[in-house]
Amino acid sequence: MSYYNKLLKNYQQISRxxxxxxxCHWDAASIMPSGGxxxxxxxLAELSVHVHNLSCKPELADWFDKAQTEELSIEEKASLYEMRRVWKQNTVLPESLVEAKSLAGSKCEHAWRSQRRDNDWKGFEKNWAEVVNLSIEEAQIRAEETGKTPYDSMLELYEPGVSTQSLELVFGNVKNWLPSLIDEVIEKQSKDEIIKPQGKFSASMQKSLGLDIMNLLKFDFNHGRLDESVHPFCGGVPTDVRLTTRYDESDFIQSLMGTVHETGHARYEQGLPKHLAGLPVGQARSMGIHESQSLFFEMQIGRSMPFIQILSKKARSKFKREDDISFSSENFYKLYTSVEKGFIRVDADELTYPAHVILRYEIERDLINGKIKHTDVPELWNQKMQDYLGLSTSDNYTNGCMQDIHWTDGSFGYFPSYTLGAMYASQFMAAMKKTVDVNAAISSKDLSPIFTWLANNIWSKGSLLNTNELVKEATGETLNPEYFKSHLKNRYL
Amino acid sequence: MSYYNKLLKNYQQISRxxxxxxxCHWDAASIMPSGGxxxxxxxLAELSVHVHNLSCKPELADWFDKAQTEELSIEEKASLYEMRRVWKQNTVLPESLVEAKSLAGSKCEHAWRSQRRDNDWKGFEKNWAEVVNLSIEEAQIRAEETGKTPYDSMLELYEPGVSTQSLELVFGNVKNWLPSLIDEVIEKQSKDEIIKPQGKFSASMQKSLGLDIMNLLKFDFNHGRLDESVHPFCGGVPTDVRLTTRYDESDFIQSLMGTVHETGHARYEQGLPKHLAGLPVGQARSMGIHESQSLFFEMQIGRSMPFIQILSKKARSKFKREDDISFSSENFYKLYTSVEKGFIRVDADELTYPAHVILRYEIERDLINGKIKHTDVPELWNQKMQDYLGLSTSDNYTNGCMQDIHWTDGSFGYFPSYTLGAMYASQFMAAMKKTVDVNAAISSKDLSPIFTWLANNIWSKGSLLNTNELVKEATGETLNPEYFKSHLKNRYL
Known part of the structure; x- marks a missing residue:
């Protein structure tokens, strides 16, 4: 057996x-009784150890060296490259550091749940110091390996190929126009009258509506399911995608769009190249590209007027509110595009969301590169919230720098993916519109041309191309924040 | 670390x-979309290989030898004994034989699905010859190891400690009185008028009724769930038991009692000793004892008059049939205790079921011990069906020797467990009645005294005792078929 094939076998085994x-993770999050x-x-911890052992087994170094000298097709070369990239990321850290970070992260995250509630920065800061220090140590080791800066080496874990340099360009661009655009839009919307649908919307009817929408979005129910969980997510495996949502019987609006978002993640998974299943190269490209698909569904398709007209019509009929003015497509559109400055990222709307992300990016970049100390974070947070959204978080840690789970276990480098995803989605839509009449497709309720474009240009590529190549092949250019800006201006002004 | 502790760690790892x-098996059988x-x-196949490797790793032989010389408590000795017993069973066969039998079994079982439908003995017999030969080879190797006869060595896999000698005694006893008792009961019941409830019984109402009954039977929903599957079963793990059922909207009677049966299996699992979780000694004793618990629930509790009165009352109210005479407890009792001679084991009632099992036992015993050839089976089957149930299966393979899945993959030695389970259940009930007013407990709808007895005498024992010891400690004597006989006579005459 060739060394390349030995590697294939190992990664297929890991994938199984x-x-x-x-x-089992999906089961635990959605249907498992608590006693289990x-x-x-x-x-699951035992499984993690086993997968880690398979990912780091000593013979892999030799196999990689020898496979590199074997005669391989272009696709096999890409596959080898991805296997090696993942392997390097998994093996570069000493076991002791991995364990120490995991322990410190668990401890910090666990305590954070009550500390956040109690606005207890002093308590949090003590645990977090260790997480930050270990993350810096990790970033420095990764930096030595990659030849990049520490923070860029962390970015590599979530968004391979993206650097601080490129982020400065795109996020710098956004920072120039976003705060004033937000103010302008809020001023414009201040005259709008928005009516929140009132009443009880049963979970079973909401589910039925969600299933209708998933069918419209061509979720493949032969390879997936819809269930419920406290925190909605898209889990499972490409052949059996487990999408979850939650139902608030007093408000179906947010949950419905949440299902549209998760369906975007799901269709990416379902559309990954089948002949590369189980290999790193057959997996989703990156966090940012994954988010670009969920946001394409949620923001590009889901909040378009023709789609909202469909939602409005279906919801009217499902909840028997044919004459309820709060169910009109105009009102739905306002509900789904209302802009408001707020403290909390996860509650933010499309327009203010990038401000939350850029704030976090700038802080974590300087923290990991050693330019600031972890004790500087609350004041920096307050300052940037004032600059970008005009809000003060002075002494308000709960709704300030302690609001997210990401930093508690040291997932530095993750946040930029969210806004990169939104930007990719805008650029994909602009490119798609050159050949696809998107609004007509949505209005006709046959969205296949849209999905064919995504399948051909994104889903079927897996990780054969790096992010820059993927975006360039799909749109003719690398990431260009102008598409995002145009999209927001078109929608909100 | 002591060798005993090394062994513990290995078996806990296997258990995880x-x-x-x-x-994942439960998921596949109950909720997985078919494309997954x-x-x-x-x-799952990859997992099996991994578990097999952990169960057979070469260092275990040494660990077992050394652990045997370590100072251990009585419970630890029992634990070591069970680990070793399971290990021996797993390692005694050469890999080549395991693989050959697995392949032959899969091939035979797969073809059987259509061959049975087509009554194609000739086709089946060709594949089955190989399965029988490999099973004999397996039994001979196991016999050499255990010093027992080949068939007794197969019995050991399902019912450790039970031998042909003991089966001859108990099954021989049953054979003496069963055929005439069946005739007598059928004659007696010939005057009965039984009314099948008519109408549509929605799956959701049946589920609600099933949940009520599971609550009455104190199924712990903090450690388990009820779902649906084509073939009802009790799966999952002791901390999270996954019970399944199926609903026929034209007949709730069978499904309801099926849920009672599976709840018996489930409560045994939920009641296993928690401090021995993950170890062989903490698991259910045997197939026969497992079946004794499901049959205790189904036959001893479930078909008792006070329980049927509860079922009748709950069903009347659930399906709004207060005045429907087919819902009377008298009619329910007749429905649940009606006796009929039939070809098919899985459709057989409590009274005729043992005849089906004894027939299979006698045939498989002689087959594995080399006293008959596999080509002799159809004629023997026909002859015994005539003797025990007065039915001919001449040229009727579909409803004769090709009806069960068990032999297709070589699970010889399994069948006796079913009737042993029924007999243990009768004996447990007789013993329990010495200290518990069972009917009063059922009538009061507080069945705790019954479950406390089972928990103390059976569930909490795991595999600390062998079957004979377990039965003797619980009832004061080893298996005695007279209890089964009295139970059947009391109920049916």
Missing amino acids: FEHLGAI SEARSEA | FEHLGAI SEARSEA
Whole structure:
């Protein structure tokens, strides 16, 4: 057996174990009775150790060296490259650091749940110091390996190929026009009258509506399911995607669009190249590209007027509100595009969201590169919230720098993906519109031309191309923030 | 670390992987979309190989030898004994034989699905010859190891400690009185008028009724769920038992009692000793004892008059049939205790079921011990069906020797467990009645005294005792078929 094939076998084996983990994780988050939790956690931890061992087994170094000298097709070369990239990321850190960070992260995250509620920065800061220090140590080791800056080496984990340099360009661009655009839009919307639909919207009817919309979006129910969980997510495996949502019986509006968002993630997974299943090169390109698909569904398709007209019509009929003015497509459109400055990222609308992300990016970049100390974070947070959204978080840690889970376990480098995703989505839409009459497709309720474009240009590529190549092949140019700006201006002004 | 502790660690690790397998198996059988099947099978096969490797790793032989010389408590000795017993069973066969049998079994079982439908003995017999030969080879190797006869060595896999000698005694006893008792009961019941409830019984109402009954039977929903599957079963893990059923909207009677049966299996699992979780000694004793618990629930509790009165009352109210005479407890009792001679084991009632099992036992015993050839089976089957139930299966393979899945993959030695379970259940009930007013407990709808007895005498024992010890400690004597006989006579005459 060639060394390349030995590697294939190893990664396919890993993928099979990860399959079992993904299903059991989904089960634990959605349907498992609470008494099953302890034994499940132990079983999943045991699996993680096993997958880690398979990912780091000593013979891999030799196999990679030898496979590199074997005769391989272009696709095999890309596959080898991805296997090696993942392997390097997994093996570059000493076990002791991985363990120390994992322990410090668990401790910090666990305590954070009550500390955040209690606005207890002093308590949090003590645990977090260790997480930050270990993350810096990690970033420095990765930097030595990659030849990049520490923070750029962390970015690599979530968004390979994206650097601080490129982020400065695109986020710098956004920072120039976003705060004033937000003010302008809020001023414009201040005259709008928005009516929140009132009443009880049963979970079963909401589910039925969600299933209708998933069918419209061509979610493949032969390879996936819709269920419920406290925190909606898209889990499972490409052959069996487990999408979850939650229902608030007093408000179906947010949950419905949440389902549209998760369906974007799901269709990307379902559309990954089948002949590369189980290999790193057959997986989704990056966090940012994954988010670009969910945001394409949620923001580009889901908040377009023709789509909202469909939502409005379906919701009217499902909830028997034919004459309810709050169900009109005009009102739905206002509900879904209302802009408001707020403290909380996860509650933010499309327009203010990038401000939350850029703030976090700038702070974590300087933190990981050692330019600021972790104790500087609250004041910097307050200052940037004032600059970007005109809000003060002075002494308000709960709604300030302690609001997100990401930093508690040291996932530095993750935040930029959200806004990169939004920008990619805008650029994909602009490119798609050159050949596809998107609004006509939505209005006709046959969205296939849209999905064919995404399947051909994004989903079927897996990780064969790097992000820059993928975006360039799909749109003719690398990431250009102008598309995002135009999209926002068109929608909100 | 002591060698005993090394062994503990290994078996707890195995148990964690088996946890993931159990949940993913349940998922595949109950809620997985069909398109997920291929990748799931591959993932589960990969897991099986891994579990097999952990169960057979070469260092275990040494660890077992050394652990045997360590100072251990009585419970630890029992635990070591069970680990070793399972290990021996797993390692005694050469890999080549395991693989050959697995392949031959899969091939035979797969073809059987259509061959049975087509009454194609000639086709079946060709594949089955190989399965029988490999099973004999397996039994001979196991016999050499255990010093027992080949068939007794196969019995050991399902019912450790039970031998042909003991089966001859108990099954021989049953054979003496069963055929005439069946005739007598059928004659007696010939005057009965039984009315099948008519109408549509919605799956959701049946589920609600099933949940009520599971609550009455104190199924712990903090450690388990009820779902649906084509073939009802009790899966999952002791901390999270996954019970399934199926609903026929034209007949709720059978499904309801099926839920009672599976709840018996479930409560045994939920009641296993928590401090021994993950170890062989903490698992259910045997197939026969497992079946004794499901049959205790189904036959001893479930078909008792006070329980049927509860079922009748709940069903009347659930389906709004207060005045429907077919819902009377008298009619329910007749429905649940009606006796009929039939060809098919899985459709058989409590009274005729043992005849089906004894027939299979006698045939498989002689087959594995080399006293008959596999080509002799149809004629023997026909002859015994005539003797025990007065039915001819001449040229009727579909409803004769080709009806069960068990032999297609070589699970010889399994069948006796069903009737042993029924007999243990009768004996447990007789013993329980010495200290518990069972009928009063059922009538009061507080069945705790019954469950406390089962928990103390059976569930909490795991595999600390062998079957004979377990039965003797619980009832004061080893298996005695007279209890089964009295139970059947009391109920049916």
